[in-house]
Amino acid sequence: MMLLENAVHATLYNMDCSFLSSVRFIRFSxxxxxxxxxxxxxxxxxAQFFVMPDDKQYDYRAFIYKLQGKPQPCAEDNTCWQADxxxxxxxxxxxxxxxxxxxxxSIWLDKETREHSLTIKDIGTGGxxxxxxxxFTPGDTLSALLPDARDPVFVKARIQKRRPxxxxxxxxxGCQFLDLTARAEAKIRxxxxxxxVLQAKVKEQKI
Numbered sequence: 001m002m003l004l005e006n007a008v009h010a011t012l013y014n015m016d017c018s019f020l021s022s023v024r025f026i027r028f029s030x031x032x033x034x035x036x037x038x039x040x041x042x043x044x045x046x047a048q049f050f051v052m053p054d055d056k057q058y059d060y061r062a063f064i065y066k067l068q069g070k071p072q073p074c075a076e077d078n079t080c081w082q083a084d085x086x087x088x089x090x091x092x093x094x095x096x097x098x099x100x101x102x103x104x105x106s107i108w109l110d111k112e113t114r115e116h117s118l119t120i121k122d123i124g125t126g127g128x129x130x131x132x133x134x135x136f137t138p139g140d141t142l143s144a145l146l147p148d149a150r151d152p153v154f155v156k157a158r159i160q161k162r163r164p165x166x167x168x169x170x171x172x173x174g175c176q177f178l179d180l181t182a183r184a185e186a187k188i189r190x191x192x193x194x195x196x197v198l199q200a201k202v203k204e205q206k207i
Contacts (some may be wrong), residue, residue: 012050038079048064053163098128104117120140156178
């Protein structure tokens with residue numbers, strides 16, 4: 001029962017962001033985890049799914065896992081099932097490191113002229129995640145203003161996929177930068193580095 005005692009609660013979502021199942025899970029490493037189900041979802045488990053740990057710091061953060069093998073009866077508790085999964089969808093495993101933030105900005109869809117206000121929740125040199133009360137369409141391209149007190153920068157990006165958020169009436173979208181200029185990339189790298197250093201210092205002070 002040792003693994004189950006250390007498991008934490010989470011919610012699984014399908015890749016269209018619809019609810020899949022409530023589970024408990026435990027990470028074996030950055031790349032791998034085991035999921036414990038009271039019942040296997042009707043229709044079985046999909047090949048990949050979003051995992052959102054049940055903690056308010058993850059309200060806007062979910063991670064894509066890929067199923068490894070078929071669910072099996074739990075070795076530690078015969079009243080539940082278990083399944084293993086792997087991921088490369090967390091910051092520590094990505095070549096384009098990102099940091100978690102929360103700031104308001106504006107975007108303009110290429111097919112529209114009006115401005116949309118939204119909140120960026122993470123950003124890295126590869127792209128960013130934003131949340132909004134408005135629904136957007138994956139595949140759409142946009143221009144975004146990344147604010148800087150002295151020198152704001154405009155970037156182009158494509159909405160890659162919708163990502164689940166826990167807040168009612170809020171939608172999340174992952175975006176990939178397109179054709180970053182050397183200046184824009186340098187500014188983003190600097191911002192990400194400075195934010196990571198600041199967050200690390202704040203974390204140390206809380207210990």
